[in-house]
Every structure is written in C-alpha cells, then in structure tokens.
Amino acid sequence: CATVSSCVASVQPILLKLLQAVTMEILCVEKSALCFNELQTMMKRVVSEYEHKVSFASLAFLSSPQDSAEHVLQPLVTSYLAYLIKERSRLVEACAVEKWLSLLLAQKLRNIFKEMEFQSIGHLLEVCYGLQYELTHIDIPPQSIESDEDSEAGDESSTCSSMKQAIVDLQREVLLVNGQVLPPITSRQQLLELLTSTLNHTATQDFVLRPEADTLIETEHSDDNRKQSSFDSNTLDGLTRRLLLATSRTGSAGDAFFIVRDLFGGDEVEVVSSSSTGRHRSQNSSIELKGSLSSVTIRCHASFDVYPKDSVGRCQPLIQLHTTTTEVIYLQEIRSPNNEEYVLQEKGTDNRGYKSLAIRPALYERVEEWNTPS
Numbered sequence: 001c002a003t004v005s006s007c008v009a010s011v012q013p014i015l016l017k018l019l020q021a022v023t024m025e026i027l028c029v030e031k032s033a034l035c036f037n038e039l040q041t042m043m044k045r046v047v048s049e050y051e052h053k054v055s056f057a058s059l060a061f062l063s064s065p066q067d068s069a070e071h072v073l074q075p076l077v078t079s080y081l082a083y084l085i086k087e088r089s090r091l092v093e094a095c096a097v098e099k100w101l102s103l104l105l106a107q108k109l110r111n112i113f114k115e116m117e118f119q120s121i122g123h124l125l126e127v128c129y130g131l132q133y134e135l136t137h138i139d140i141p142p143q144s145i146e147s148d149e150d151s152e153a154g155d156e157s158s159t160c161s162s163m164k165q166a167i168v169d170l171q172r173e174v175l176l177v178n179g180q181v182l183p184p185i186t187s188r189q190q191l192l193e194l195l196t197s198t199l200n201h202t203a204t205q206d207f208v209l210r211p212e213a214d215t216l217i218e219t220e221h222s223d224d225n226r227k228q229s230s231f232d233s234n235t236l237d238g239l240t241r242r243l244l245l246a247t248s249r250t251g252s253a254g255d256a257f258f259i260v261r262d263l264f265g266g267d268e269v270e271v272v273s274s275s276s277t278g279r280h281r282s283q284n285s286s287i288e289l290k291g292s293l294s295s296v297t298i299r300c301h302a303s304f305d306v307y308p309k310d311s312v313g314r315c316q317p318l319i320q321l322h323t324t325t326t327e328v329i330y331l332q333e334i335r336s337p338n339n340e341e342y343v344l345q346e347k348g349t350d351n352r353g354y355k356s357l358a359i360r361p362a363l364y365e366r367v368e369e370w371n372t373p374s
Helices: 002-027 037-059 065-086 088-104 107-115 121-130 132-136 145-154 156-171 188-205 233-247 252-264
Strands: 138-140 175-177 207-209 216-218 269-273 287-291 295-308 319-335 342-346 355-361
Touching: 002 037, 002 065, 002 088, 037 065, 037 088, 065 088, 088 138, 088 252, 107 252, 121 132, 121 319, 121 355, 132 138, 132 355, 156 188, 156 233, 175 188, 188 233, 188 287, 233 287, 233 295, 233 319, 233 342, 252 269, 252 295, 252 319, 252 355
Parallel strands: 175 287
Antiparallel strands: 138 355, 207 216, 269 295, 287 295, 295 319, 319 342, 319 355
C-alpha cells in the first residue's frame, strides 16, 4: 500500500507539468497566464480523478500501470483537450487578463484577498482600510497608444465598430467637462465639437505663459499683441479617442472591473457593476474631464457590487466598492506654424498613457445589536 501511495504521489507533479505544457501549446500562452482559477481547477481535477481511479485499481490488483494509462489517463486527457479546443477563444482571453493582472498587482496583495478567510463584512472592511494605500494607488500601464493609433489606420472597420460601441457606452454615463454637464452624445464628431468649444473657452479664461518671461499672467492682463491659446486639433482628436476609451467596457471601465473581480471575486461570490442591477445609480458625474493650459485630467468613476453566486440582484449585496480611474494628459504651449497664435499640444512624458486606479469600499454605519428578553 505504501509503495502504491508513493508511486501515485510522484505522478502528480509530473502529470500537472504535462498538462500545463499541453495547455500552453494549444492556447499559445505563457506559463504565467495559466494561473487563473478555472484552468487550475480543471487540471487538478484531471490529476485527482486519475489518482483516485488508479489508487483503487492498483490496491485491488485490477490493472497494471499500462492498463491504467490506456483506460484511465487517456480518456481523461482526451476530455481535457476537447474542453481546451471548444473553449479556446474564451480561455485565451482569460489567460491574457491573468497575465495582465499578474504584472499589474503585487502577488502579496492578491494572495491576501484570495487566501484569507473573512469572518464577516466588518473583517473585510478592516482589511481594506489596513491596505488603503495599496488599494488606492494601483498603476495601470498604457495599452500602447501608438499601436492603437496604428490600428485605427490599419483596420478601419474594426475601429468604426469599437467607436460605435464606445458611443453607446458613453450614453449611459453623466459626462462633466470643466464643470459643465454635456448633453447626450450620439457621435464622435459631436463629442469632438463639444470638447473643442468647452476646452477652448476654458483656455481663454485660464493663465497663459508670456514667451519673453517665465511667469504666468492672467489673459486679461496680457498685452494686446498676444493671441489667445487654443487646443491643437490633433490633440483634441486624441482626447476624444481617449475619453471614449475611458468610458468603454474594454477601456478604463473594463480595467477596474477585472481588478475588482480578481481581488474581491471568488468561487462563491460574483462581482457585477452596480448600474447593471439598477442599484445606487448616482446622480453625480460618472466621468469628469478637467482641462487647463498645463494638463487635462480624465476621471472615470464606477461602482461594483459583490453578491452571493446565486443571488445576483435578488438581495442586498455583501459589499459595494467604488473605483476611480484617473489619467493625466500633460500639455505644452507652442507657437503655431503661421507664428500668429499659440496652440496646446500633448507633452511627451515618461508616464504618458499611465492611469491610476483607486478602490474604496462604500461607507457603512455600525449598528448596535440589542438583545431584549422575549
């Protein structure tokens, strides 16, 4: 019995490595991308079933190792391969998300939320407050702005489709630009025109930099020969595209969802957007854009509810989480080619395209529990 047990135990790591190698080959992904729960569970299930059947058969002297490989292992692996092929597209996307999350979040932070057993919602809130800095300073690297621009030029039909979906997503949001609520957006051109008029109006009210002096002065006190600064058309077009990306489910909103789901989701709970269940629909702006002569800041606010797996939308959530994704676009004032006015263009910086995500649990009031004699 001891010999059989040790033999089976020695097979487990070897079989797991073989399954990982096969999975990497079929999905064309790296090993670090195989760590998400579904794939790990499926591989461990194959190993567990093989161990169980082989142990029983060996102890009863019903089959040899060769028979076990042919009649037990082969059907299990064949079934696993069929699962990989059938779900390949979905699994490849999930692996890409896992790889992105592994690079983005500290493993220590992920382990805390995945491995700790929370005794109550109060316990979870205490952990969140203890990790307040880590949860409110999550840096998200750019998704290659240059490649996005290249894809716009190279795949017009795909870009047109994604822009239409982004417009639909934007219509669900409240958009605030420099304190003004914009009307519902129906096209990218309409958004571009509204941003142009709103931001250029702000630029005329803001401070300007006199070329001959490194001091900021108010527009109304500048000399008459000094033309008002305005936003460069290419810069405004880029802002429009990045604002649409911030609102889309595959942009900032999607980034926040995947991170919240990774930290606060699990086998027994489901993370959903608060707006999808019709709860806590905020009347405040969900997207803010604040522009000046030095920078443009885009803030995208969202809320997520954590429910028991089978009770989404049918009861009060276990906890609600608020997120804010912030991107700062730095600007520089340069003289236009005709030398008659100054235009604002995006300034190249090391953190160009980076975003910062802050996750905060909703505020809860502690209620005293009174026990009275019946």
